[in-house]
Amino acid sequence: MYAERIAGLRSSAIRDILKLMSRPGIISFAGGLPAPELFPIKEIGDAAAKVLSRHGSSALQYSITEGLIPLREKIIKKLDPDSKYLSLENIIITQGSQQGLDLISKLFLDKGDTVFTETPSYLGALQSFQLFQANIFAIPSDEKGIQTEELGKKLKTHRPGLLYLMPNFQNPTGASIPMDRRYRLVEIAGKHDFMLIEDDPYGELIFEGEKLPSLFSLAQSKNFIYMSSFSKTIAPGFRVACVIADKEIIKKFAIVKQGTDLHTNTFGQYIVNEYLENGNYHEHINLLRETYKVRRDCMLSAMEKYFPKSAKWNKPAGGMFIWAILQEGYDAREILMRCIEKNVAFVPGQEFFPDGSGKNTMRLNFSNATAENIEEGIRRIGEVLVKTSPQI
Amino acid sequence: MYAERIAGLRSSAIRDILKLMSRPGIISFAGGLPAPELFPIKEIGDAAAKVLSRHGSSALQYSITEGLIPLREKIIKKLDPDSKYLSLENIIITQGSQQGLDLISKLFLDKGDTVFTETPSYLGALQSFQLFQANIFAIPSDEKGIQTEELGKKLKTHRPGLLYLMPNFQNPTGASIPMDRRYRLVEIAGKHDFMLIEDDPYGELIFEGEKLPSLFSLAQSKNFIYMSSFSKTIAPGFRVACVIADKEIIKKFAIVKQGTDLHTNTFGQYIVNEYLENGNYHEHINLLRETYKVRRDCMLSAMEKYFPKSAKWNKPAGGMFIWAILQEGYDAREILMRCIEKNVAFVPGQEFFPDGSGKNTMRLNFSNATAENIEEGIRRIGEVLVKTSPQI
Numbered sequence: 001m002y003a004e005r006i007a008g009l010r011s012s013a014i015r016d017i018l019k020l021m022s023r024p025g026i027i028s029f030a031g032g033l034p035a036p037e038l039f040p041i042k043e044i045g046d047a048a049a050k051v052l053s054r055h056g057s058s059a060l061q062y063s064i065t066e067g068l069i070p071l072r073e074k075i076i077k078k079l080d081p082d083s084k085y086l087s088l089e090n091i092i093i094t095q096g097s098q099q100g101l102d103l104i105s106k107l108f109l110d111k112g113d114t115v116f117t118e119t120p121s122y123l124g125a126l127q128s129f130q131l132f133q134a135n136i137f138a139i140p141s142d143e144k145g146i147q148t149e150e151l152g153k154k155l156k157t158h159r160p161g162l163l164y165l166m167p168n169f170q171n172p173t174g175a176s177i178p179m180d181r182r183y184r185l186v187e188i189a190g191k192h193d194f195m196l197i198e199d200d201p202y203g204e205l206i207f208e209g210e211k212l213p214s215l216f217s218l219a220q221s222k223n224f225i226y227m228s229s230f231s232k233t234i235a236p237g238f239r240v241a242c243v244i245a246d247k248e249i250i251k252k253f254a255i256v257k258q259g260t261d262l263h264t265n266t267f268g269q270y271i272v273n274e275y276l277e278n279g280n281y282h283e284h285i286n287l288l289r290e291t292y293k294v295r296r297d298c299m300l301s302a303m304e305k306y307f308p309k310s311a312k313w314n315k316p317a318g319g320m321f322i323w324a325i326l327q328e329g330y331d332a333r334e335i336l337m338r339c340i341e342k343n344v345a346f347v348p349g350q351e352f353f354p355d356g357s358g359k360n361t362m363r364l365n366f367s368n369a370t371a372e373n374i375e376e377g378i379r380r381i382g383e384v385l386v387k388t389s390p391q392i
Numbered sequence: 393m394y395a396e397r398i399a400g401l402r403s404s405a406i407r408d409i410l411k412l413m414s415r416p417g418i419i420s421f422a423g424g425l426p427a428p429e430l431f432p433i434k435e436i437g438d439a440a441a442k443v444l445s446r447h448g449s450s451a452l453q454y455s456i457t458e459g460l461i462p463l464r465e466k467i468i469k470k471l472d473p474d475s476k477y478l479s480l481e482n483i484i485i486t487q488g489s490q491q492g493l494d495l496i497s498k499l500f501l502d503k504g505d506t507v508f509t510e511t512p513s514y515l516g517a518l519q520s521f522q523l524f525q526a527n528i529f530a531i532p533s534d535e536k537g538i539q540t541e542e543l544g545k546k547l548k549t550h551r552p553g554l555l556y557l558m559p560n561f562q563n564p565t566g567a568s569i570p571m572d573r574r575y576r577l578v579e580i581a582g583k584h585d586f587m588l589i590e591d592d593p594y595g596e597l598i599f600e601g602e603k604l605p606s607l608f609s610l611a612q613s614k615n616f617i618y619m620s621s622f623s624k625t626i627a628p629g630f631r632v633a634c635v636i637a638d639k640e641i642i643k644k645f646a647i648v649k650q651g652t653d654l655h656t657n658t659f660g661q662y663i664v665n666e667y668l669e670n671g672n673y674h675e676h677i678n679l680l681r682e683t684y685k686v687r688r689d690c691m692l693s694a695m696e697k698y699f700p701k702s703a704k705w706n707k708p709a710g711g712m713f714i715w716a717i718l719q720e721g722y723d724a725r726e727i728l729m730r731c732i733e734k735n736v737a738f739v740p741g742q743e744f745f746p747d748g749s750g751k752n753t754m755r756l757n758f759s760n761a762t763a764e765n766i767e768e769g770i771r772r773i774g775e776v777l778v779k780t781s782p783q784i
Contacts (some may be wrong), residue, residue: 001504009647015440036449045444057428060436060627095487095631099653106523111503113671127651131498148417193393215748235452237658239487255401259519265630265657280517333724390579 005133026385027377029299030112030345032171032320033368036289040275040284047274049209051267057245059270065263066240067093067242071273074226075242084222089247092254093264096239097201097229099257101128103243104225106256108195109134113161116154118146118363119351122171122199127162132334134161136354143314145170145177148184160194167203168217169319171353172363176317179212186219193223201229201241202319204285207293209317222246230272231319233285238268292320295366306382320367323349326360329390335362339385344377360390394536397503397525406567415735419769421691422737424712425760430683431627432676433669439666443659451662456623459485459634460663463665467634477612481488481639484646485656488591488631493520495635496554496617497646500587501526503611505553508546510538512744512753514563514591517556525551526747527782535570535706537562538574552586559607561594561711564744568709571604578611585615593621593633594711596677601709614638622664624712625677630660655770678775685760690766697776702782705756712759715741718752721782727754730776736769752782 043158051059066072072091080086094100109115111133117125121140129136137158141152165185167177177185189196199216216226220326222245229241243253257263275281296315299322303313310327326332332348339345349361366374408675445452458464464483472478486492493516501507510515511530522526529550532542538557538704557577559569561675568578581588590607608618614637621633635645650657667673695705702719718724724740731737741753758766 001500003498003505003585005502006499006644009644009651031454033454036453039449041444041448041452045441046446048440048444049437052433052440056433056436057431060421060431060433061428064626095657096652100653102652106395107398108393109394115396124651124654131651132650133644195393223426231454235659237452238455239653239655239657246509254397256523258399259401259490259523260494260514261487261631261653262516263631265487265631265660267627267663268659269658271659271756306573335425354674370704 005131009131023341027344027373028368028379029364029366029369029377030347032365034288035291035367037129038287040280043275043279044271045280050278051270051274055292056383061266063094063263063266063269065092065258066250068266068269068273069263071269071276072242072256073326074273074276078257079217079244083121085217086244090250090337091244092109092244092257093269094241094243094257095261095264096231096236097199097227097241098124098128099260100227100241101125102241103253103256103260104110104146104197105129105132107249107252108161114158116158116160116163116194117354118152118165118170119352119354120172120358122166123351125199129164139172140174140355143175143199145175146181146185148181148188153217154206155188155192160250162195162197164199165196166199168212169201169316169321171202171319172321172347172349173323174209174314174316174319175268175289175323176212182212182215182218182372185215189219189223190221192267195223197227199226199227201232202329203228204233205288205292205320206318207296216244223248225249226311232279232282233288234272234275238265238272240264240272245358248350262274279322295369295371296322298371299364301339302378302381306379308382308385311385320365322364322366324362324364325364327390328360328386329392330388331391332362335381335384335388338388339381342380342384344380346381353387397523401523401761410653418774419761419765421756421758421761421769422445423760425615425756426624426628426664427683427759428682430679431775432672433626435616435667435671436627436663439663439671443662443666445660447782451659451660455655455658455661457484457650459483459656460640460658460665460693463661463668463764464634466665466668466684471609471636476608478636482636482642482668484635484642484649485636485661486780487631488623488628489591489619489633489654490516490520490634491652492619493517495645495648495652496589497521497524497526498642498652499644500553506550508543508550508552508555508586509746510557510562511746512564512741513746514558514622515743516589518746519557529647530746533565533567533586535567537567538573540580541710542732544580547580547584552749554587554762555581556591557590558591560592560604561597561708561713563594564713565715566706566711566741567712567715568604568707571693574604574607574610577607577697581611581615582613593624595620596625597680597684597712598710599681599688600658608636608756614641617641625680626664626667626673630657630664632656632664673688684759687766688714688761689764691758691770693768694770695774698771700774700777705775712757714756714758716754716756718754718777719782720752722752722777722780723783724752724754727773727776727780730780734772734776736772738773
């Protein structure tokens with residue numbers, strides 16, 4: 001009855017865990033939710049009211065597949081203020097970045113095609129590629145993201161259709177790719193014919209250091225696709241994101257999106273556009289940066305205090321996640337089960353490894369908990385870790 | 393570079409025509425847009441404000457893939473007031489019905505699978521099935537929808553994975569399937585193992601006669617899937633629709649939708665839910681029925697007045713479309729080109745025939761034009777028809 005692609009599919013552990021999260025009083029470092037108490041609710045209410053009074057009929061009607069023109073213009077203007085390499089024809093609005101991935105899979109993946117990813121990589125991307133029956137091939141990564149030497153080696157024996165990367169504050173590791181590797185990636189991509197997919201939902205959430213240029217802007221090549229989203233910077237509930245690519249490729253995106261959902265919800269696009277024009281977007285981003293930085297620091301110092309000395313973790317310069325590597329022999333899934341009994345949760349890192357490794361890793365989200373809960377939640381996880389012996 | 397499924401894709405003529413529609417002053421019977429002047433803008437504004445003040449954090453946050461629980465409950469309650477055969481586990485909210493079709497294709501179609509459709513059939517469905525490389529097989533239809541005898545015959549030699557139908561006020565023909573054929577369809581489906589997909593976006597827009605029971609409610613079988621939408625009854629801009637199916641199938645829908653776009657936009661779901669609860673939904677539906685009925689009648693009498701005697705058309709009992717069959721030898725695409733010069737448009741019917749026939753047919757939308765424009769637009773089309781000789 002079902003299509004072949006459905007056979008191997010299962011609900012993600014994250015999704016099942018998120019269902020558990022409805023337990024009252026649980027402290028959750030699982031999920032990747034922005035802090036809801038920071039949503040600019042008043043400004044969004046103002047934007048919604050203004051949109052309805054000025055553009056009611058258009059904002060509630062069917063609209064063009066590529067997306068609202070003034071919204072597309074604003075995004076292009078932000079990415080390329082001097083119109084050096086981008087115009088309106090280079091962008092399509094998608095129903096969240098997850099839809100961007102769905103459309104990319106539809107456009108570029110035949111059954112059995114190879115996709116290269118970082119190790120670990122974003123779960124939603126892996127799900128999308130799997131749904132289109134791709135073979136996912138994990139390229140080793142370190143604290144600076146994908147290892148370009150390893151990538152070069154693997155390209156000698158494999159011909160991927162896509163290379164999927166999240167260069168800024170990666171989900172799940174929080175790692176960012178430094179400039180030297182970015183140049184190297186552009187160079188490598190120039191010598192091969194895969195599409196390089198650059199997913200950048202967290203780039204704006206930078207706490208320190210300088211924002212690095214996108215691979216897309218460095219390469220300015222038709223083999224690069226850039227994805228951005230307002231889910232982390234305004235609110236996820238609108239499902240408004242975008243894909244930036246070569247004009248001819250965007251035309252194909254539009255045809256495929258037409259058959260997929262006609263267009264992204266019009267009202268959400270109008271509200272995001274109005275909020276960008278007359279809301280407090282820049283202040284709001286600054287508020288997010290400051291608040292999340294405090295939460296990150298709070299989590300780092302709690303981990304220092306409560307986690308066993310054998311555990312290691314990174315200090316991400318932005319984004320929403322800390323990545324912890326426990327001593328070999330720990331099973332983070334088992335730890336999670338014990339943690340849930342103590343009303344605290346995280347995501348076992350194994351979920352993010354296409355090859356099923358990473359048993360002793362965990363992803364900790366710091367954006368969606370107060371400083372007080374971070375201290376208390378990390379204390380509880382630390383207690384479980386200290387009481388559990390690694391099985392070697 | 394592109395996947396195999398992209399090779400045959402082209403932008404739909406409707407889409408290209410809709411782009412032409414931006415010409416100022418054009419009278420358009422193309423598209424399938426609801427009347428924007430009837431959108432309940434004030435009530436939607438009230439609903440949006442209330443949602444933000446009462447549920448701001450949840451309404452802007454990520455939400456569960458299956459959709460907002462109170463909204464799902466309301467839809468179930470409406471379809472099955474005594475909870476005889478439906479519960480919360482039988483429904484998933486989709487990003488418009490077009491996404492319902494995308495998810496159905498993902499779930500049930502392997503490359504080369506056969507899909508049976510009416511002739512003509514909804515273009516968006518054809519596009520979705522084509523994107524998943526199905527073989528579309530057109531079953532003859534008449535003014536009462538699909539011909540069940542023909543269906544029975546074709547089932548002797550073909551094994552379709554899906555049978556796709558729009559039993560109420562079909563797009564493009566406006567035809568509805570009468571009770572005897574509905575019973576016959578349920579009977580036929582019971583003897584085969586295809587999934588019967590019942591798409592019902594227009595069922596509420598009934599002008600006269602009684603609303604007939606859905607195939608889904610008649611069959612109550614796990615081989616039936618029912619789709620409904622708020623695009624025509626509230627507003628398309630929210631992209632809020634739903635799929636109703638067997639519980640186990642809905643679980644699969646949720647896994648696939650998770651990889652497709654995570655979930656339908658939260659804010660739109662909250663607003664639709666609030667509007668259903670405290671808005672003027674029932675009055676609004678009555679207003680739509682009355683207004684569209686007047687427009688249908690106006691179009692019918694104008695056609696009587698201005699169309700050549702050789703043309704035939706139906707009198708739909710609801711929905712948004714009149715279907716006209718011109719004398720053999722007319723090419724509706726050519727007629728359209730001449731009509732556009734006179735600032736009036738419709739959709740050539742050939743678009744809706746999977747087998748490319750129907751050259752002499754046209755779809756006329758009456759929901760999105762005033763009585764005055766309908767009279768004038770039909771007059772202009774009639775003038776073109778009378779002046780054009782059919783090429784035999």
